[in-house]
Every structure is written in structure tokens, then in C-alpha cells.
Amino acid sequence: MTEGQKSDPHNAPSTNQIWGAEMVNLVLLALPLYYLSASFMDIAAGILGQPVQWPQVAFMSGYPADVRNGYLLFVLATVTLTFLSSGVLAAILGASPGKALFGIQYVSVRDGTRHPRQILYRGGLLTLLLLPVLLTGPLLGFVFGPAADGFSLIALGLSSALFVALAIHTTESGTWVNRRAGVRPATRA
Numbered sequence: 229m230t231e232g233q234k235s236d237p238h239n240a241p242s243t244n245q246i247w248g249a250e251m252v253n254l255v256l257l258a259l260p261l262y263y264l265s266a267s268f269m270d271i272a273a274g275i276l277g278q279p280v281q282w283p284q285v286a287f288m289s290g291y292p293a294d295v296r297n298g299y300l301l302f303v304l305a306t307v308t309l310t311f312l313s314s315g316v317l318a319a320i321l322g323a324s325p326g327k328a329l330f331g332i333q334y335v336s337v338r339d340g341t342r343h344p345r346q347i348l349y350r351g352g353l354l355t356l357l358l359l360p361v362l363l364t365g366p367l368l369g370f371v372f373g374p375a376a377d378g379f380s381l382i383a384l385g386l387s388s389a390l391f392v393a394l395a396i397h398t399t400e401s402g403t404w405v406n407r408r409a410g411v412r413p414a415t416r417a
Contacts, residue, residue, distance in 0.1 A: 239415045241332045243398075246413060253326030257309055265305040269298055287377045288369030296370060303362045307355050315351020319344035323413070334411040337402075343411075350409035357395050357405070360387035 241249075269280040276297070283299040284291070291299065313324045322333030322342050334350065336343050364387050365380035372379075394404040402412050 239417065241330070241413050241415050245330055245332060245415075246327070249324075249327040249330040249332055251326070252329060253313065253324050256325050257313055261305055261309050264309060265302045268301040268305050272297060272301055287374070288366040288380060289372070289374045289377055291370070299366060306362060307358060310358055311351050311355045313351075314354050315348045318351055319347045322347070322416070327413070331416045332413050333416055334406075334409075335414045337407075337410050337412050340414075346409050346411050350405055350411055353405045353408060354395055357391050361391050 265282075269282070273280045279294050280301065281292075281294045281298045283302050284295060288296070288299070318324050318327075318334065321328040322335075327333070333342060334347050335341060336346055361384070365384035368376040368383055369380045397403060401407055406412055
């Protein structure tokens with residue numbers, strides 16, 4: 229369906245289709261995330277003249293400087309890829325690559341047609357909601373050290389709950405992100 233074509237309002241994809249498409253998205257984006265992160269780290273290492281290491285599973289307060297830099301570059305790669313997938317590619321394909329493969333697209337709630345600007349807005353909202361999950365807890369650990377480890381976990385939990393509530397939790401009228409962007413998922417005709 230191209231921009232301007234109408235979608236049948238009764239062709240909503242099932243929850244299983246949406247979740248399956250999300251899992252495909254994660255698989256499709258894993259390798260690009262690795263390579264984009266590695267590229268960012270290589271560029272930063274060249275600029276800084278010192279190695280930049282991959283993040284580790286540990287409290288951020290214990291990260292040495294090279295791992296902190298690696299984590300921040302991993303975050304940059306993650307938000308870049310999220311916006312490219314859920315924003316730019318979604319505006320072109322009608323949905324993120326995994327959803328497009330499953331025959332799902334986002335259409336306007338108002339008129340049932342695809343509007344790239346609304347889809348870009350949705351991608352931007354998702355990206356902004358992801359930032360607190362990726363940054364709030366780590367920044368507390370980076371700035372305040374081991375004394376903030378408990379608060380770092382609390383911040384991670386709260387920001388994750390907020391992300392789930394606004395971007396994943398679906399009511400009869402859709403997710404908060406979709407309602408805010410004025411879109412809904414639909415299967416391609």
C-alpha cells in the first residue's frame with residue numbers, strides 16, 4: 229500500500245503477529261547493532277587515541293573509563309538503529325522491517341492511509357522513551373559511584389516500567405505511542 233491508499237479498518241493484525249514481528253525485528257537488528265556499535269567504538273578509539281571497550285554486565289559505577297565510553301557508544305548505536313528502523317525505514321516500508329515482513333503497516337487512525345510523517349513521529353517517540361531506560365541508571369552510577377548502585381537499579385526498573393506502559397501496553401485504543409502519533413497497526417490488503 230502506498231501513501232494515500234486506504235486500509236480496511238477491520239484488518240487489525242493479531243497480537244501474535246505483532247509480537248512475532250517484534251521478535252523478527254530483534255533478530256534482524258542484532259547484527260547491524262553489533263557492527264554499528266563496533267564502528268562507533270573504533271572511530272572513538274581513533275579520536276581518543278586509547279581503546280574503547282564493550283560494555284559489561286555489572287554496575288555502571290564500577291566501569292573503567294574505556295568501558296563507560298563503550299557503553300555510551302553502544303547507547304548511541306541503539307538509539308540510532310531504533311530511529312532508523314522504527315522511524316525512517318518504517319516511514320518508507322509502512323512499518324519496521326520485521327513488521328513489514330509480516331505484512332503489517334501503520335496507518336492513520338483518522339483516514340486509514342499511511343502517512344510517513346506520523347510514522348516518523350512514532351519512531352521518534354519510541355526512541356525518546358528508550359533513552360531513560362538506557363541512560364538514567366548508568367548516569368547515576370557514573371556520576372555518584374557505588375553509593376548510587378541501588379538507585380541505579382530503581383531508575384532502571386522505573387524507566388523500563390514507563391517504557392512498557394507507554395510503548396508496549398496495548399489498550400482497546402492502542403499503545404500510548406500509537407495514539408499520540410495518530411496511527412494504528414493494520415495488515416496490508
